Amino acid sequence: MRALFSSSLAQTGLFLALLLAAPWLLTNDYYLTVLILCCLNAIIVVGLNLLMGYAGQISLGHAAFYGLSAYTTAVATATYQLPMELGLVLAVAVTALIAVGIGIPALKLSGHYLGMATMGFGLIVFIFLNETIELTGGPSGFVGIPRLELFGYAFETDRSYYVLTACCLAGVALLSLNIIHSRAGRALRAIHTSEKAAMTAAIDIARYKLLVFVLSAVYAALAGFLYAHYLSFVAPSSFGFLFSVELITMVVLGGMADLWGGIAGAFFLTMLPEFLRAFEDIEVLLFGSILVLSMLLLPDGFAGGLRRLARFAAARLGRSGGGADGGTGGDVDGPDAAKAAAPGAGGRP
Amino acid sequence: MSGADVQAPVLACTGLEVRFGGVVALDGVDFPVARGSITALIGPNGAGKTTLLNAVTGLVRVAGGAITLNGADITALPPHRRAAAGVVRTFQNLETFSNMSVLENVMTGAHRVIRYPLAHALFKTPLYFRRERACRDHAMAQLDFVGLAHLADAPATELAYGSLRLMEIARALAAQPELLLLDEPAAGLNMKETRTLGAIIRRIRDERGVTVALVEHDMDLIMDISDAITVLNFGRELAHGTPAEIQRNPAVVAAYLGEDEAEDAAPGAGKAAQGGGR
Ligand SMILES: Nc1ncnc2c1ncn2[C@@H]1O[C@H](COP(=O)(O)OP(=O)(O)OP(=O)(O)O)[C@@H](O)[C@H]1O
Numbered sequence: 001m002r003a004l005f006s007s008s009l010a011q012t013g014l015f016l017a018l019l020l021a022a023p024w025l026l027t028n029d030y031y032l033t034v035l036i037l038c039c040l041n042a043i044i045v046v047g048l049n050l051l052m053g054y055a056g057q058i059s060l061g062h063a064a065f066y067g068l069s070a071y072t073t074a075v076a077t078a079t080y081q082l083p084m085e086l087g088l089v090l091a092v093a094v095t096a097l098i099a100v101g102i103g104i105p106a107l108k109l110s111g112h113y114l115g116m117a118t119m120g121f122g123l124i125v126f127i128f129l130n131e132t133i134e135l136t137g138g139p140s141g142f143v144g145i146p147r148l149e150l151f152g153y154a155f156e157t158d159r160s161y162y163v164l165t166a167c168c169l170a171g172v173a174l175l176s177l178n179i180i181h182s183r184a185g186r187a188l189r190a191i192h193t194s195e196k197a198a199m200t201a202a203i204d205i206a207r208y209k210l211l212v213f214v215l216s217a218v219y220a221a222l223a224g225f226l227y228a229h230y231l232s233f234v235a236p237s238s239f240g241f242l243f244s245v246e247l248i249t250m251v252v253l254g255g256m257a258d259l260w261g262g263i264a265g266a267f268f269l270t271m272l273p274e275f276l277r278a279f280e281d282i283e284v285l286l287f288g289s290i291l292v293l294s295m296l297l298l299p300d301g302f303a304g305g306l307r308r309l310a311r312f313a314a315a316r317l318g319r320s321g322g323g324a325d326g327g328t329g330g331d332v333d334g335p336d337a338a339k340a341a342a343p344g345a346g347g348r349p
Numbered sequence: 350m351s352g353a354d355v356q357a358p359v360l361a362c363t364g365l366e367v368r369f370g371g372v373v374a375l376d377g378v379d380f381p382v383a384r385g386s387i388t389a390l391i392g393p394n395g396a397g398k399t400t401l402l403n404a405v406t407g408l409v410r411v412a413g414g415a416i417t418l419n420g421a422d423i424t425a426l427p428p429h430r431r432a433a434a435g436v437v438r439t440f441q442n443l444e445t446f447s448n449m450s451v452l453e454n455v456m457t458g459a460h461r462v463i464r465y466p467l468a469h470a471l472f473k474t475p476l477y478f479r480r481e482r483a484c485r486d487h488a489m490a491q492l493d494f495v496g497l498a499h500l501a502d503a504p505a506t507e508l509a510y511g512s513l514r515l516m517e518i519a520r521a522l523a524a525q526p527e528l529l530l531l532d533e534p535a536a537g538l539n540m541k542e543t544r545t546l547g548a549i550i551r552r553i554r555d556e557r558g559v560t561v562a563l564v565e566h567d568m569d570l571i572m573d574i575s576d577a578i579t580v581l582n583f584g585r586e587l588a589h590g591t592p593a594e595i596q597r598n599p600a601v602v603a604a605y606l607g608e609d610e611a612e613d614a615a616p617g618a619g620k621a622a623q624g625g626g627r
């Protein structure tokens with residue numbers, strides 16, 4: 001078990017090393033932009049995975065938190081010429097406050113109703129960004145956001161920006177793993193499977209739901225801040241309902257309650273449209289089909305799918321090879337079946 | 350009445366009323382639980398036993414009456430505050446955390462007793478490691494107590510039904526309750542498992558000093574382990590007394606005669622019913 005404690009740091013370190021090595025494999029610097037967007041989406045997805053995968057609460061409005069933060073820092077640093085450090089603080093604070101305001105009433109709902117409420121919130125923010133033209137520039141977008149400069153360091157090159165976003169992603173992943181392996185993490189997972197049992201274990205479920213909702217909004221805010229100062233231009237169309245659905249697709253495809261799986265899902269689905277430029281018009285269709293197919297075929301994401309495939313292959317090999325090793329006996333899928341009919345027995349003859 | 354009833358009860362429910370639309374599930378029920386006792390709540394299906402436990406733990410709202418714990422009124426507290434005050438329970442239909450291992454289930458039960466601020470987890474401070482280790486050891490001790498220590502690392506979904514019931518008891522014990530409520534802990538267990546369960550419930554009271562109140566249909570178990578019994582029928586209290594008194598009570602025997610439980614009834618009650626029932 002000690003291994004489990006130290007391994008989240010080791011895992012994150014390895015992951016960061018991989019991320020930082022990736023640019024050397026690239027043939028074209030354009031792909032650096034794609035990688036940066038991958039990291040930003042993955043930051044949001046890590047939070048959404050805590051909310052959905054671990055705590056079992058859906059949000060169809062996370063694109064709105066991303067957008068609110070991007071616009072907050074845009075207005076603060078471009079319109080009001082405030083320093084970018086302050087822009088970051090404001091973007092995170094405004095988003096967190098709004099998440100508290102939305103979360104308190106919305107998290108009293110569950111399932112479809114929570115989905116509808118958060119979707120409604122997302123639509124309101126979308127309309128707000130489009131209509132308050134003086135503040136946001138409306139549908140044509142907000143131009144002239146300064147390129148990032150923090151504590152005297154200007155992130156001028158894409159390489160430096162990529163290193164920053166990769167480190168942010170690794171940091172967010174590490175903090176999240178630490179939460180998952182804690183008292184609070186157990187409380188979140190408990191809420192997912194039985195609110196009744198959680199309450200009667202003295203877990204304040206309203207408080208934990210709000211905590212994880214606000215935390216996931218703060219992650220989205222961090223990503224939104226980095227997004228705005230990277231592109232120096234933002235438009236409402238990036239923060240609509242479709243993007244919220246894309247984020248959920250990333251979580252579902254990668255694997256609910258599987259932090260690294262979710263990150264892989266974010267990278268895969270962010271890169272995919274870039275390599276399928278020709279099919280730009282069918283992006284919606286593509287994401288829709290991936291969402292439906294992964295829910296049907298990969299109920300626990302790629303990682304879960306791979307595990308099942310491996311188990312299936314092992315079972316096949318075990319049977320045909322006749323090398324009846326007891327080790328695989330416990331891996332039989334249906335837990336009840338495993339109990340009822342001594343699993344090893346079937347493979348023996 | 351036994352002497353134990355004279356001293357202040359741990360739990361006192363007076364005049365509890367619970368309605369579901371037109372159905373009156375509890376109709377002015379009194380349910381005292383003496384400190385250090387094993388108190389049973391019995392009655393035919395649909396009598397309101399689970400509803401009473403739900404009322405005590407705050408999972409249903411009461412329309413009338415009061416619930417006091419050690420003399421303090423807890424009627425208005427939300428469920429988690431009641432658990433924090435020491436009222437912990439298990440469920441008739443299992444409420445397992447199916448996304449966790451057996452050990453994690455029990456560690457979650459310790460939420461009330463082993464605590465540390467989230468910031469310590471975020472940065473994995475020495476306090477975090479100390480508390481997590483304490484939590485793990487504490488949970489292992491509970492699993493050991495119910496005889497499941499060897500299954501600690503198994504996913505909860507892989508446990509047999511009887512083991513899950515014991516795991517939920519271990520999870521409840523991990524909260525170090527003052528009052529433990531068990532809703533049909535023997536349901537689905539075979540005779541051997543039921544005997545083991547009876548011994549565990551006794552040890553919970555004797556070794557842990559936890560007051561136990563349980564709902565059960567298994568009359569042999571009830572008559573064997575309980576100090577006091579309350580009988581519910583159609584949401585009303587039918588009788589209250591020691592096992593011997595309940596067995597002799599003609600109203601109880603009559604209520605059970607109309608029920609499938611007649612054959613399950615304790616030997617005494619069975620005799621009074623002239624072995625008939627059907
Ligand atoms: N959530 C609910 N909504 C509507 N009616 C309910 C609800 N819970 C219980 N009831 C009704 O209240 C009555 C008492 O139910 P309860 O579950 O307390 O019975 P019980 O004594 O525990 O029975 P059993 O031995 O079958 O577990 C029943 O008529 C039941 O249908």
Ligand SMILES: [Mg+2]
Nearest residue numbers: 398399400441
């Ligand atoms: Mg019941």
